[in-house]
Amino acid sequence: MKIIAYIDKVLQIIYDYIIIISGSIVTILIMTGAFMRYILKTDFYGSEEIILIFGYWLYFIGSISASRSKTHLNADMVSIFTQNPRIISIKEIIKDLLSLAICCVAIKWCYDYWSWTIALKPRTSVHKIPYYFQQFPMCLAFFMWGFYLIRDCVTSFLDLKNIDTKVSIEIFKGRNA
Amino acid sequence: MTSLIALLILILAMAVGIPIPLSFFLCAAFICTIGGFNPLMLFSYGFNNQNSILLLTIPLFVLAGAIIDKGGIGEKLVQGLMKLCKGSKAALGTVTIISSAMFGAVSGSATATLSCIGSIMTPRLKEQGYKPGLIGAMLASSGVLGIMIPPSILMILYAWGTGTSVLACFLATIIPGVILITLFSIVNAYFVKKDPDMVNFQPLKKEIKESGERKQRSAVPAVMMPILLLGSIYGGVLTATEGAAFSVIYSLIIGIFYYHRIDSISFKAALVQAGETSGVIMVMLFSVGILSRMFMTENLPDLILNFLTSLSSNRAIILIMINLFMLVIGMLMDDCSGTVLSAPLLLPVVMALGMTPIQFAAVLSVNIGMGNVTPPCAPLLYLGGRVAGADVKEMLKPTFSLILFAWIPTLILTTFVPDLSLLLPRLMGYV
Amino acid sequence: GGKKSTSNASADGEKSTNLTSTDDFIPVEWRMANQHPNDSFVTLADKEIIDSIKEATDGRVNITLYPDNQLGDYMSVFDEIMFGSVEMGHISVNSAYDSRLLGTFLPYLATGYDQLATIYSPDSYLFKTIHEIESKLGIELMGFFCEGFDGVGTDVELTDAAVVGAEKGALIRVPAMDTFAECNIELGFRTTTIPYSDTYTSIQTGLADGWAGGPANLNYQYFRDVLNHFYDYQQVQEATHILISKTAFEKLLPEDQESIRTIIQDKCLDSISLAQEDEGKYKTLLEESGVTVVEFSDSERATFADAVRANVWPKLAQTFTQEFLDNVLASFNE
Ligand code: NA
Ligand code: NA
Numbered sequence: 001m002k003i004i005a006y007i008d009k010v011l012q013i014i015y016d017y018i019i020i021i022s023g024s025i026v027t028i029l030i031m032t033g034a035f036m037r038y039i040l041k042t043d044f045y046g047s048e049e050i051i052l053i054f055g056y057w058l059y060f061i062g063s064i065s066a067s068r069s070k071t072h073l074n075a076d077m078v079s080i081f082t083q084n085p086r087i088i089s090i091k092e093i094i095k096d097l098l099s100l101a102i103c104c105v106a107i108k109w110c111y112d113y114w115s116w117t118i119a120l121k122p123r124t125s126v127h128k129i130p131y132y133f134q135q136f137p138m139c140l141a142f143f144m145w146g147f148y149l150i151r152d153c154v155t156s157f158l159d160l161k162n163i164d165t166k167v168s169i170e171i172f173k174g175r176n177a
Numbered sequence: 178m179t180s181l182i183a184l185l186i187l188i189l190a191m192a193v194g195i196p197i198p199l200s201f202f203l204c205a206a207f208i209c210t211i212g213g214f215n216p217l218m219l220f221s222y223g224f225n226n227q228n229s230i231l232l233l234t235i236p237l238f239v240l241a242g243a244i245i246d247k248g249g250i251g252e253k254l255v256q257g258l259m260k261l262c263k264g265s266k267a268a269l270g271t272v273t274i275i276s277s278a279m280f281g282a283v284s285g286s287a288t289a290t291l292s293c294i295g296s297i298m299t300p301r302l303k304e305q306g307y308k309p310g311l312i313g314a315m316l317a318s319s320g321v322l323g324i325m326i327p328p329s330i331l332m333i334l335y336a337w338g339t340g341t342s343v344l345a346c347f348l349a350t351i352i353p354g355v356i357l358i359t360l361f362s363i364v365n366a367y368f369v370k371k372d373p374d375m376v377n378f379q380p381l382k383k384e385i386k387e388s389g390e391r392k393q394r395s396a397v398p399a400v401m402m403p404i405l406l407l408g409s410i411y412g413g414v415l416t417a418t419e420g421a422a423f424s425v426i427y428s429l430i431i432g433i434f435y436y437h438r439i440d441s442i443s444f445k446a447a448l449v450q451a452g453e454t455s456g457v458i459m460v461m462l463f464s465v466g467i468l469s470r471m472f473m474t475e476n477l478p479d480l481i482l483n484f485l486t487s488l489s490s491n492r493a494i495i496l497i498m499i500n501l502f503m504l505v506i507g508m509l510m511d512d513c514s515g516t517v518l519s520a521p522l523l524l525p526v527v528m529a530l531g532m533t534p535i536q537f538a539a540v541l542s543v544n545i546g547m548g549n550v551t552p553p554c555a556p557l558l559y560l561g562g563r564v565a566g567a568d569v570k571e572m573l574k575p576t577f578s579l580i581l582f583a584w585i586p587t588l589i590l591t592t593f594v595p596d597l598s599l600l601l602p603r604l605m606g607y608v
Numbered sequence: 609g610g611k612k613s614t615s616n617a618s619a620d621g622e623k624s625t626n627l628t629s630t631d632d633f634i635p636v637e638w639r640m641a642n643q644h645p646n647d648s649f650v651t652l653a654d655k656e657i658i659d660s661i662k663e664a665t666d667g668r669v670n671i672t673l674y675p676d677n678q679l680g681d682y683m684s685v686f687d688e689i690m691f692g693s694v695e696m697g698h699i700s701v702n703s704a705y706d707s708r709l710l711g712t713f714l715p716y717l718a719t720g721y722d723q724l725a726t727i728y729s730p731d732s733y734l735f736k737t738i739h740e741i742e743s744k745l746g747i748e749l750m751g752f753f754c755e756g757f758d759g760v761g762t763d764v765e766l767t768d769a770a771v772v773g774a775e776k777g778a779l780i781r782v783p784a785m786d787t788f789a790e791c792n793i794e795l796g797f798r799t800t801t802i803p804y805s806d807t808y809t810s811i812q813t814g815l816a817d818g819w820a821g822g823p824a825n826l827n828y829q830y831f832r833d834v835l836n837h838f839y840d841y842q843q844v845q846e847a848t849h850i851l852i853s854k855t856a857f858e859k860l861l862p863e864d865q866e867s868i869r870t871i872i873q874d875k876c877l878d879s880i881s882l883a884q885e886d887e888g889k890y891k892t893l894l895e896e897s898g899v900t901v902v903e904f905s906d907s908e909r910a911t912f913a914d915a916v917r918a919n920v921w922p923k924l925a926q927t928f929t930q931e932f933l934d935n936v937l938a939s940f941n942e
Binding site: 224343345 | 639677679680683687688691692694802803805809810813814815
């Protein structure tokens with residue numbers, strides 16, 4: 001258990017650094033382009049291709065970090081209509097299992113796309129940078145999301161078990177009183 | 178038929194609480210499978226669709242928002258306004274609303290506006306006896322001013338999805354935004370007046386105490402920011418995307434060297450937080466883009482237009498129905514997804530009715546903005562509640578009053594008076 | 609999966625088509641994507657192609673057109689034609705898989721409409737080479753469709769517009785591709801590669817003074833409000849590709865394949881005069897809306913072409929390979 005917690009912590013540090021580095025580079029390169037055009041009167045030719053690579057790393061590593069901290073948006077309506085912890089907990093399990101199933105399909109198709117495109121070696125127009133530098137974070141994001149969804153499923157099951165024991169303790173207490 | 182079942186699947190998936198991007202993906206995967214398409218197209222489309230510099234504006238504005246929040250710029254803007262605040266009970270509420278609009282001129286997002294202005298104003302409003310429910314509702318609605326006053330992430334998405342001029346879209350939402358400011362202030366004044374419990378009311382005599390040196394710092398660099406930002410974009414120095422990068426750097430520089438609020442730790446924290454928020458938005462755009470593409474294959478715009486025209490031949494009624502359709506989309510999902518999904522679907526429909534893309538940009542902003550404070554999926558309302566320390570229940574009454582007396586009138590005006598949205602773009606020569 | 613369609617498809621396809629006769633062929637429904645506005649002559653031509661195909665195949669091939677990038681931009685439509693999720697496309701080419709696919713965009717490849725039939729003919733070196741490359745990607749190239757010569761639209765008046773290399777006094781937006789950037793630098797422009805989506809507003813705010821890379825119709829339809837001048841440099845013939853997914857194409861009866869090929873190639877040949885006509889129409893419209901159209905004489909255009917072929921083409925050899933460039937030049941000097 002300790003080792004998992006350790007790996008988890010190291011991964012988050014890696015995500016943080018990728019976000020910080022790619023976010024800074026994107027900002028600096030975009031401003032450099034403006035500076036070169038407006039002040040130096042030259043063109044930062046092909047900058048778009050470089051910027052977008054870092055952009056994709058920023059987007060998708062950011063999204064992995066969000067799946068770790070469960071901040072992806074959802075429109076959960078069940079918990080508005082009921083406060084019953086058992087129902088909510090069962091709903092959580094259904095939700096996590098379905099999410100995991102959808103994510104697995106996404107991982108499969110994303111992997112298919114990746115292997116299809118990598119065989120054809122597409123490259124950018126100006127600098128001839130292989131597109132896989134940009135496609136990799138996208139595939140990684142779906143893969144890691146699946147990984148964190150497995151974690152969510154496990155915790156949901158544990159939560160339900162805890163609620164069951166808690167409810168039975170309460171019933172037990174009720175009888176005693 | 179496929180589209181209808183797909184929509185049903187989408188709503189069910191979201192209702193169970195499956196993350197919105199995965200719900201979109203599920204829906205797109207369904208249409209793809211039923212239609213017998215090669216699923217590789219989903220990722221190919223998603224990847225290429227997102228491969229645009231314009232979209233990078235979004236993380237940059239999110240980042241700028243986080244830095245402005247930490248850098249003391251929001252607080253300076255508010256302090257400037259507070260000096261003008263005379264002693265009426267309603268004045269502080271009005272300050273909150275106007276600060277949100279001013280903050281909106283440097284920030285592209287509603288969430289950033291809400292969380293920054295909310296955290297500054299909530300303690301002051303509470304001190305004057307405002308109820309948390311009213312504060313939360315007011316903050317949530319005012320937060321939308323962050324996207325009504327340019328720059329705006331929503332308008333960037335709209336322009337990206339429909340190929341309309343970003344700068345013209347920015348201008349289109351200003352007058353509807355000003356109407357919202359006025360109506361919010363009136364609703365606020367009404368609630369404050371009706372509230373018998375506001376006994377604690379005391380006119381603000383002293384500026385909230387601040388530690389010595391920081392207080393000396395002038396608000397000028399903060400107030401200069403929107404002027405420099407919008408000035409350089411409209412003055413032909415920077416593109417909108419470069420403007421966003423400029424906001425990041427400007428707010429960073431004055432946050433570090435002038436207001437002394439940002440150090441390397443808070444800078445990293447702001448970047449990581451913004452990176453995560455951008456990740457959430459961009460993955461959502463990724464899947465909602467794919468879904469929108471699948472709906473196109475199914476000819477959904479034609480289906481919608483045919484359905485609407487079969488119900489009525491009256492232009493006004495069709496426009497109202499389109500608004501209701503968008504409202505439902507806005508109720509179900511967040512602002513970014515709602516925009517990306519409804520803009521390409523509905524633009525051909527409203528254009529067939531003679532509405533210009535620029536006016537529709539404004540209608541969509543008001544509508545999707547309202548959807549953002551309308552339960553069940555009301556990210557801004559919930560955020561407002563969290564910032565103000567209010568229950569959703571307490572916020573419902575003021576929220577519905579705001580919807581009824583501010584949002585809906587503005588929406589109707591924007592829909593039926595084209596000049597409201599077209600006047601400024603026309604004056605600046607964008608139409 | 610997609611891999612299969614790129615390699616083995618042709619063999620499989622021929623076997624199956626030989627067994628099918630006209631009577632028991634089950635009609636197919638295709639999707640065709642283009643990047644052109646609804647009322648453009650290109651979309652009109654695409655509709656005519658679709659109608660002719662339906663007629664010629666006795667309703668065995670039915671095609672629905674999705675105009676105006678409805679199914680995505682040319683990059684993703686090209687991919688989708690490779691997978692077969694879009695069966696047919698009329699688009700600019702995605703050069704990510706092979707730079708030589710940009711061959712139709714070589715600057716000053718042609719210096720007038722009279723040369724286009726030879727240069728883009730199915731027998732030309734250019735066509736054959738691109739056909740072979742696209743074929744390996746699972747795509748059947750049906751023809752090059754001409755849409756007009758690209759000029760430069762500006763809101764300022766150029767200085768020494770006709771002098772190669774003389775400073776033009778204008779910062780113009782060019783696509784981030786060597787073919788466009790190098791050509792305009794050679795002519796004497798200062799270039800910027802800001803995104804196409806920012807171009808209109810940039811000319812409006814004064815960030816840029818104009819743009820290159822579009823024929824008269826685009827300049828009129830999207831840019832006339834911000835332009836004062838249209839310089840008809842005729843740098844590049846805007847030749848788009850009409851493409852069909854190989855998997856889909858090879859499932860058709862041989863006679864239907866043949867009639868489709870003929871219909872499209874006839875239309876592509878027509879496109880040369882259509883484009884010329886359209887160009888004339890939009891130049892007049894530009895003039896009428898207050899944009900001065902600046903034309904160059906044949907000898908001036910010949911000077912541009914000579915300079916660009918001498919100084920820009922060698923730089924493009926990296927992208928296109930010297931062999932390709934030599935063969936293209938040789939083929940149309942014949
Ligand atoms: Na804003
Ligand atoms: Na909502």
